[in-house]
Amino acid sequence: MSSLANSAVLSVDRLSVSFTDANGVLHALEDVSFAVQPRQFVSVLGPSGCGKSTLLRILGGLLSPTKGAVTFRGQPLIRPRREIGFVFQNANLMPWRSVFANIALPLELQGLPAEEIAARVDELIDLVGLHGFEDWLPRDLSGGMAQRVAIARALAHDPEVLLLDEPFGALDALTREQMEAELLRIWRLRRKTVIMVTHAIPEAVYLSDRVIVLSPRPGRICLDTPISLPRPRQQALQYTPEFGELALRLRAAIG
Amino acid sequence: MRTRRTWLLLISLATLLLGWQTVIWLVDLPSFILPAPISVARRFWLIVQDGSLARHLGTTVTEVLLGLALGLFSATLLGYLLAKSPTVERLLSPYIVASQAVPMVAVAPLLVIWLGPGMLSKVLIAALIVFFPVLVNTVVGMRAVPEELRALMRSLQATRWQTLRLLEIPAALPVFFGGLRVGATLAVIGAVVGEFVGADRGLGFLINLGRGLYDTALVFVSVFVLIGLALALYGIVVALEARLLAWQQRPDP
Numbered sequence: 001m002s003s004l005a006n007s008a009v010l011s012v013d014r015l016s017v018s019f020t021d022a023n024g025v026l027h028a029l030e031d032v033s034f035a036v037q038p039r040q041f042v043s044v045l046g047p048s049g050c051g052k053s054t055l056l057r058i059l060g061g062l063l064s065p066t067k068g069a070v071t072f073r074g075q076p077l078i079r080p081r082r083e084i085g086f087v088f089q090n091a092n093l094m095p096w097r098s099v100f101a102n103i104a105l106p107l108e109l110q111g112l113p114a115e116e117i118a119a120r121v122d123e124l125i126d127l128v129g130l131h132g133f134e135d136w137l138p139r140d141l142s143g144g145m146a147q148r149v150a151i152a153r154a155l156a157h158d159p160e161v162l163l164l165d166e167p168f169g170a171l172d173a174l175t176r177e178q179m180e181a182e183l184l185r186i187w188r189l190r191r192k193t194v195i196m197v198t199h200a201i202p203e204a205v206y207l208s209d210r211v212i213v214l215s216p217r218p219g220r221i222c223l224d225t226p227i228s229l230p231r232p233r234q235q236a237l238q239y240t241p242e243f244g245e246l247a248l249r250l251r252a253a254i255g
Numbered sequence: 256m257r258t259r260r261t262w263l264l265l266i267s268l269a270t271l272l273l274g275w276q277t278v279i280w281l282v283d284l285p286s287f288i289l290p291a292p293i294s295v296a297r298r299f300w301l302i303v304q305d306g307s308l309a310r311h312l313g314t315t316v317t318e319v320l321l322g323l324a325l326g327l328f329s330a331t332l333l334g335y336l337l338a339k340s341p342t343v344e345r346l347l348s349p350y351i352v353a354s355q356a357v358p359m360v361a362v363a364p365l366l367v368i369w370l371g372p373g374m375l376s377k378v379l380i381a382a383l384i385v386f387f388p389v390l391v392n393t394v395v396g397m398r399a400v401p402e403e404l405r406a407l408m409r410s411l412q413a414t415r416w417q418t419l420r421l422l423e424i425p426a427a428l429p430v431f432f433g434g435l436r437v438g439a440t441l442a443v444i445g446a447v448v449g450e451f452v453g454a455d456r457g458l459g460f461l462i463n464l465g466r467g468l469y470d471t472a473l474v475f476v477s478v479f480v481l482i483g484l485a486l487a488l489y490g491i492v493v494a495l496e497a498r499l500l501a502w503q504q505r506p507d508p
Contacts, residue, residue: 057406060410061410062406062409062410079412080409080410080411080412081412082412085410086406086407086410088403088406088407089403092401092403092404092407094404094421094422094425094426095502095503096426096500096502096503097502105411105421106411108421109408109411109412109413109417109421137502139502157411
């Protein structure tokens with residue numbers, strides 16, 4: 001186990017988070033521990049308000065833990081890092097920037113020369129299949145297209161880890177299916193470590209190598225299981241008995 | 256569509272002039288009460304020719320622009336600080352709110368006493384009038400920056416300056432422009448109020464002069480030029496807005 005812990009990209013050790021507001025103390029997460037191996041696709045599954053988004057914000061260095069520690073490659077994670085990319089709920093694009101400029105943002109912040117930015121953004125636009133939409137503004141994009149832009153933006157500075165906060169929650173079922181397939185394709189091509197928060201059980205099973213289930217508030221790990229279905233996976237997999245069994249087990253764990 | 260609008264505007268102006276002239280024909284008013292349109296036009300041409308209109312207009316425009324610039328600069332700067340720091344806000348907001356209870360027209364004589372009848376007092380009055388609406392809109396605009404986009408900038412390790420330039424300014428701009436529209440027209444009022452109180456130049460002075468000489472046509476000319484000035488400023492702001500905020504407007508269907 002210790003060798004596994006050493007090779008981990010991200011590890012979370014006895015993490016607790018609580019918020020204090022006018023109504024008193026709110027325990028969002030309690031005693032959460034796990035370690036994520038390189039190139040693993042991990043889903044964090046749980047009902048609304050189980051603190052899974054809070055967990056993701058901690059992994060992104062956007063929030064600090066009340067108790068416990070988070071380490072990235074053995075170093076304490078106390079602020080956002082370039083090696084960790086974040087995909088927000090609802091795309092979170094800048095409405096005044098075109099598709100191209102939104103994807104270019106992380107590179108611009110790094111201060112790269114314009115030609116290099118253009119070359120890398122063009123490549124990303126190809127990767128997410130948005131060729132021809134470079135100059136469109138976010139208001140003219142569909143939900144699926146906007147989320148493609150968000151994924152491309154998160155990949156722009158080539159982070160090792162990709163954190164996804166319910167990325168497809170706002171999409172209709174068919175678009176969602178399409179985007180899941182897209183995400184798998186991109187994950188295979190770019191070999192990233194992915195941690196995705198979701199409340200959709202089939203999505204978690206279909207995409208992941210491993211699913212961590214959180215209980216309702218305060219969030220505790222109530223199941224941490226590998227998903228050893230063969231890859232590459234097709235949508236049809238969702239209708240096999242093995243898939244159904246796994247989904248049922250996860251459903252039962254949520255309670 | 257555009258030509259139709261232009262036509263409607265022309266028709267409405269012509270109707271106004273005709274109505275005005277009709278009053279002159281029907282009621283026998285002395286010209287110092289209501290001058291005929293033609294004598295106003297003649298008066299206008301006269302001060303255009305002797306160059307005095309250009310001189311007075313130039314003075315007022317300079318005061319308005321300097322006052323607007325000063326008011327904008329100080330209000331945006333203070334607005335940014337207020338939005339950023341709750342401590343600064345708690346310290347200053349009582350005074351800022353109280354300052355709005357002070358009628359600027361009543362303070363104008365004081366400023367003229369302190370700063371003299373020159374340009375400086377008018378610039379300051381204009382700046383003071385512009386200050387509040389721009390300040391409020393800057394604070395509201397900064398508060399309107401979506402929290403999720405702030406988190407994005409943090410996750411990308413943006414510096415303070417990058418966050419200001421690439422997120423806060425563009426996100427606050429629509430609300431800021433609301434303040435600027437109001438501010439641009441208020442600056443004209445500020446400058447004229449200052450000129451009323453004490454000045455030897457400017458359109459406000461010209462109105463005072465016309466009143467003293469019972470040269471009502473001159474008063475009319477000055478008022479019309481002032482309206483034109485305020486409309487022009489407003490038009491510039493609107494055009495600038497359309498340019499900078501093109502991302503907000505849907506193309507015309």
